[in-house]
Amino acid sequence: MQIIENSKIKEKLYIEKFDNGLTIMILPKKTRKKYIVWSTNFGSIDNKFYAPGEKVLTVVPDGIAHYLEHKLFEQENGENSLDILTSIGVDANAYTTNDHTAYLYECTDNFDEALDEFMNYVQNPYFTDENVEKERGIIEQEIMMYDDYPEWALYMNAMKCLYKDNEINIDIAGTKETIAKITKEKLYKIYDSFYRPENMIIVLSGDFVPDEAFDKIKSKITMKANPNETKRLYNKESEEIVQEFIEKEMNVSIPTVLIGYKDNNLKGDKVKKDIAIDILGCILFGKSSKLYEKLYEAGKIFTEPTINYEFSKTFAHILIQFQTNDVKSTVDEITLEINNLKKTGINFDDFERAKRRVYGDLVKDYNEVSNIATGIVADYFKDINSFDYFEEFSSISKEYVEKVLRELFVDSKKVVSVIKPNEKENEE
Amino acid sequence: MNKTTFDLKQGIKAHFIKTDLYKTDLSCLIITTPLKRETVTLNALIPFMLRRGTKKLPNQGLINKELENMYGATFNCGIDKMGDNVILKFYIESISSEYALNSENILEMNLNNLLDIVFDPIQNDELLNEQFLTLEKENLKRVINRKIDDKDSYALDRCISAMYGDEKFGLYKYGYEEDVDKITIKDISGYYNWLIQNSKIDIFISGNIKTDEVEEFLKKNNNIKKLRPRIENYILNNEFTESKQIVENINEISEKMDVSQGKLVMGLDILSDMENLQVVALVYNAILGDGANSMMFQNVREKASLAYSARSTFVKQKLNIFIRCGIQIENYEKAIKIIKEQLENIKKGEFSDEDIQNAKTYLISSLKNVAEEQDTEVIYYIGQEISKTNMSLEEYIKKIETVTKEQVVELANSIQLNTIYFLKN
Structure with a gap:
């Protein structure tokens, strides 16, 4: 067992790798809560692969990872594990992202009773034509629910502008048409190809004694290592963006804007970059910045723009999001500020202040067991250890942040996605 | 219990929740005042005006620089309906001094700022700063208009206002656009000065705090000293302000908007005065539509595949339950039929x-x-x-455990469907 300690946040992370290749990590916390998440490195972007031992490429319908997430709860005896876990008194759930699928529960009592059910359902899929069919209507409604979320359309449109062929363009839940093609055979095939111990991690956070928890889980693992690999295939993506601008009308009261910058450098210090980008957001248009004050006083924005570096093994981009009643001039002013800062360099006081803010945000992430555990999972599939953020933090210099600004915030790699109110609404 | 309360003055209380479970301290100042059509918009404008600056830090930039220096302490304000009251919330969350790089006393600095923002804004002759007013009125209007952006909560708000009209609980928490235009600097300043001297004020502080020190700090604070003792002017949330009427015909409303999915909300009244009413209703609601084992989840979603989201929520201050689901527009009749069957089944004790x-x-x-x-x-x-009420979580849990099937059935038979609201395209 490996133990990593972080003196800044006073936490320890216990790491163990089982013989079958499964990784398990535990971050004990003083709380009555217990949180467990079991995740596989398989998400919406994984749509082409050579199944273990096969030479023919398998291409699966969009949305299948998410469909499987819904169906894994079904049991052979006709019961549904979500119902059972709920009746034990634990809060069970699951989610699918672009690069992983996760199953979880959280509780204050009955962790052990629930663990049996949990370990059993994740390792034993049971799909029938009937139970697969039943889910289609439910997932269609989930897709339609997202269709009514302006921010989801804003994001997907930005991805279409940034990427031509990258699988990030695939909607996580798929579409009504693609999910119509999902069958029990296809679900079993992806389960067998990706729900494999070496492709998975279990993370626990909360009221745990690491040794005991490791042993308990180990005794319930039935999954075997598979000598044959699953080989994934991703499309080659051009370094260029597809289009600079996209807008869509929806029934909203005010335009929302997402500015994206494509980052083609997928190797290297992602953690440092991530921290530097948060610092830059604070300096450029954070609430204490001159630009924020100017845009606010002009009535152009009324909340702070958010900034986020989103990355995985196959893509990376910066996203800046805000609401404005004057899209063009606000986008222009932000772009201008970015380019000015490249010339003038960063003021030292601004840098120090932004750094303190970002540090505080990193510490706050360690309050809630759910944030901690799901954060560790997401980082793990990006080949990052979550504590690296604290290790790297002290090494971030003003010069490094300026370098990130010059290299990543490049006009030729910039896209703008807008959701604006329907024309007819404006006439009213 | 880890919570202690003491009176700073009549009508002004401090509540300390001492805990070492978190890396953060949370300070939250609440002003409680009754919901009224005449003041609902004024209430909503107050946080917008106050966050603009204090005498010490006269603009937003300076406030935010100070917050950022405190390791990104986050200041936020908001407004919520709680029964027949409006609560104005002002809060600051920051990392605890224990995790600061130079062990500064972050909590005290933040409390100072929080109290300055609420009680010591820039004022001239009791008038708030007029320069902020025009812009903040526009900002409030934007927030009011934003209610259409989230279709689920919009549908719920519409159902509530159909049931209660433009009074009390039926009011929109951010107020009304037509009222915003009329507000002058005199109106908002006069109202603000009245509000802070006449309302119930509660300060909650949670974290690994030294209770004695914080108590001393609050007692010595000049902003607190300036406040007068007051007779709290608010509506106790256990007093029901209107008696519910028997509905002859269910009010069925549909509204058109550019949506891809229909949003269905069904508003129920609870017409009962049985013992332990709120706790029985909580159990009833859980059986009906709260959680994966509920009738809504099992029947509307799992069996009929009509919805992804199918649930109900209980508003205990108003004795209402709101059933909510997102469905294909053509399935309106089908969904209502299944939901009504569930309501009947509980009435008949078929669970x-x-x-x-x-x-x-x-x-x-x-x-x-x-x-x-x-x-x-x-x-x-x-x-x-x-x-x-002063019910600990343990007592609350015990009360839930005592609820019987007979009580749930009795409650179910006092429930009437009042309004069906449907947002469609």
């Missing part, structure tokens, strides 16, 4: 002991979580404070 046990287990485990989440715990105590 098992297991159903009632599942509901209790579900509620109890959510209650146990309350003390493990900093903001949830503060919100729980705010609710208790405004309803003048």
